[in-house]
Structure formats: C-alpha cells, structure tokens
Amino acid sequence: MSTSVEPAAPALRIARWKDDAKAAVSLYYDDGTDSAFEIVVPSLLRRRIPGTFYLCCGWFEGDGAPKLERWGALARRHPEIVLGEHTWGHGGGTSAGGLADAIARNGAILRDMSGLPPRALLSFGRPGGCPWTLSPEEEAAVLAAHGEVLRHGFGPENTGGPEGLHKDVGMHAFEDARAILDRAEASGGWEALLFHGVGGDWIAFPAADHEKLLAEIDRRRADGRLWPGAAIAVHKYETERDAARLRPLPAPDGALAAAELAFGTDAARYDEPLTVVAAAPADRDSVAVEIADAPARRVAAPDGRAVFDVAPAAGSVGIVLR
Ligand SMILES: [Zn+2]
Structure with a gap:
C-alpha cells in the first residue's frame, strides 16, 4: 500500500501582521487636543502602544506655537507618538490645488518636527465637518504627489465620543471598543479607532474607558493576538507584505x-x-x-x-x- 505524502507546511512564510499577530489595530487622535496630549500620550508611552495624532499646524500659529512644538518634541523622542496630516487649517477639500496647498506646508512641518526625511510617507486623516467635494481619485492623486497616504477607513461605530454622537452607533464606552478588537481578531484584518478629546475637549471619549482599552490592547498584544501599529506603519507593512x-x-x-x-x-x-x-x-x-x-x-x-x-x-x- 502506498502512502501519500502530506504536503508539508511551508518552512517559511511572511506573517500577515507584525510578530505574527492575528489582527492589527491603529489608534487615531484628531485635532491635537490638549486632552490627547495630557491624558492619552502618557498612557500610550507607559504601555508602549503607538498612536497617530492628526494635526492642523495652522491652528497653532502665533500664541499656539509652543503647543505645536511640544507635539514635535514628543514625536522626535518617542516612536510611539506619530504625527499625521490633517491639513493646514482643517479644510482644502474643494479643489485639487486647494488640497495641495493645505497639505504641502503642513506635511513639511510635520516631517521636520518629527525628525523625518522630506520623502517620508505620512498618514492623511481627512478633516470632517468641512466641505469635501473632491472625488476619491482626485484626492488620491494629490496625496500621492505629496507622499501621503489616506488612512485606513473606519465607520461611525469606530468613532469615539459621547452618547448620541452617531445615534445608536459609535464608541461611547470600553465595551464598544472591545467589540471592535474582537471583530479585528475574528476577521484577521485591520481596524482603526478614532478619538478626538479623551476626558475633555470635544467629542470626548471617557478617560477611564480609554485607559481600559489600552490595557486590553496591551493584553492582546502580549498574547500574540493583536498588533497595535501606527497608521503609517501598518500601511507600510500591508503594502510590503502584499508585494x-x-x-x-x-x-x-x-x-x-x-x-x-x-x-x-x-x-x-x-x-x-x-x-x-x-x-x-x-x-x-x-x-x-x-x-x-x-x-x-x-x-x-x-x-x-x-x-x-x-x-x-x-x-x-x-x-x-x-
Ligand atoms: Zn479634525
């Protein structure tokens, strides 16, 4: 009787996600809020979990300059603190030329502040609540020309904020966020969670629940289940892996x-x-x-x-x- 030879498992393979985690998660913090600086940053650094902070440098002109520079100082010192593109003044979405203007100067400042080379890729977070009439193709062409990458998408259920922000969906508490981590693991995919204020400022997510979320991410990373990666890092990994x-x-x-x-x-x-x-x-x-x-x-x-x-x-x- 002949025995068929089982095809052996491949001796080497490229992991779907860093460290062979089952899934990836990225944390986004928009608008450079004071509460993100004061509450989120220390917590991310304590747990060595990366976050991407999407800044509009034009908001910090004049008297606000020290508040912009303190983000740069963090980004230069800590790989966990990554700065993202949010346009110069939270707009620019009505023409290709307008978007180019809105990201060229902002992106140059963000790279410089972060100690990155001029050609380094930046993650782009489209500002909300402002007119955006560019088609996805027009937007993509401007971003590509400026070395920027539209951040991984997310739905209203991935958006942190108080009850009532998005009717019945949205992350209002730790349990909502944990369900998204579960979904990432179940699909083996990549989920992004968006915050603005945490424990204060605008569209605020409760600080205690944010802390529980980071503890949960930390646990799942230690178990090999989850890769918490900065938006641009996960984009790079995925692109490299697929190519x-x-x-x-x-x-x-x-x-x-x-x-x-x-x-x-x-x-x-x-x-x-x-x-x-x-x-x-x-x-x-x-x-x-x-x-x-x-x-x-x-x-x-x-x-x-x-x-x-x-x-x-x-x-x-x-x-x-x-
Ligand atoms: Zn914003």
Whole structure:
C-alpha cells in the first residue's frame, strides 16, 4: 500500500501582521487636543502602544506655537507618538490645488518636527465637518504627489465620543471598543479607532474607558493576538507584505531551511520590517537565522515556530536557518 505524502507546511512564510499577530489595530487622535496630549500620550508611552495624532499646524500659529512644538518634541523622542496630516487649517477639500496647498506646508512641518526625511510617507486623516467635494481619485492623486497616504477607513461605530454622537452607533464606552478588537481578531484584518478629546475637549471619549482599552490592547498584544501599529506603519507593512515574495531555496549542508525574500516596494520609503515565520524542529528551543550577510542571530522557537523580522532592502535578501 502506498502512502501519500502530506504536503508539508511551508518552512517559511511572511506573517500577515507584525510578530505574527492575528489582527492589527491603529489608534487615531484628531485635532491635537490638549486632552490627547495630557491624558492619552502618557498612557500610550507607559504601555508602549503607538498612536497617530492628526494635526492642523495652522491652528497653532502665533500664541499656539509652543503647543505645536511640544507635539514635535514628543514625536522626535518617542516612536510611539506619530504625527499625521490633517491639513493646514482643517479644510482644502474643494479643489485639487486647494488640497495641495493645505497639505504641502503642513506635511513639511510635520516631517521636520518629527525628525523625518522630506520623502517620508505620512498618514492623511481627512478633516470632517468641512466641505469635501473632491472625488476619491482626485484626492488620491494629490496625496500621492505629496507622499501621503489616506488612512485606513473606519465607520461611525469606530468613532469615539459621547452618547448620541452617531445615534445608536459609535464608541461611547470600553465595551464598544472591545467589540471592535474582537471583530479585528475574528476577521484577521485591520481596524482603526478614532478619538478626538479623551476626558475633555470635544467629542470626548471617557478617560477611564480609554485607559481600559489600552490595557486590553496591551493584553492582546502580549498574547500574540493583536498588533497595535501606527497608521503609517501598518500601511507600510500591508503594502510590503502584499508585494513581497518568499521563495524556498535548497538548504545548504547542515541548514534547516533557506529562502529568498524579494521585496516589491521602495525600501527607502517602505521601511517597516516584515515578520517571517519559520517552522523549527520540535526538539529545538531556538534556531540561528542568517539574513543576507549579517551575522547569525538566535531566535527563540517555542512550539516549533521561530518568528523574526527582516528589514526591507532593495531587491531581495537570502535567509538561512540553522
Ligand atoms: Zn479634525
């Protein structure tokens, strides 16, 4: 009797999300509110969870300049605090030229304040409550020309605020937000949660519930269920992942496996490391990973699985597991 050979699980694969998490979540904070600065920022930093703060630099002119600069100081010092594009003055959506004007100067200031190179990609959060007649195609063309990326979409149920903000939907409390995390995990997808004020200012979400949400995200990240990533980081990861190809190669003598990871994106702009997952023999608690010409590094392999990052490079890089 012949035995059919089961197709083996691929020895290496690109993880759907960073660290092989089941799902991704991004936290958006619009308008650079004082309550976001005073309540959200310390909490994100304590838990090392990233957030994207969408700023209109024109709102901080003159006497407000120190309040803008304090955001820049945070962004330069802490990778968790990421600044996003919200247009110069919360508008610009009625003509392509108007949008270009509204983001060119704002984007240059945001990159400069954040210590980013002039070509760095920025996440764009379209301002609400102002006229927006540009078509999605017109908007996309202006954003692309300015190195900006429309942020991942979200519905009213993903929008934090007081009861009554969106009739019966909307995040009014921790339980509403937790349901969105559950939905992300169930779909293996990416959810974005939007806040303005937290515990104060406008469209305020309760501070205690926000704190519970961050604790929940922290727990789910520790369990390997959730990747909380900044908006632009998750965009980069997704774009790189979908354009990359991982091709198995014959393993050199004594090696466990080998592969070539070919990147399909511009490594200068799409610089988020990709997570690769490798099957490891059950009797090994770690494997040595060689990437390109870098010295081998030891990666823990609990449960027959080694998870490691590969930095994007021009062309492709070789990976050998020993
Ligand atoms: Zn806004």
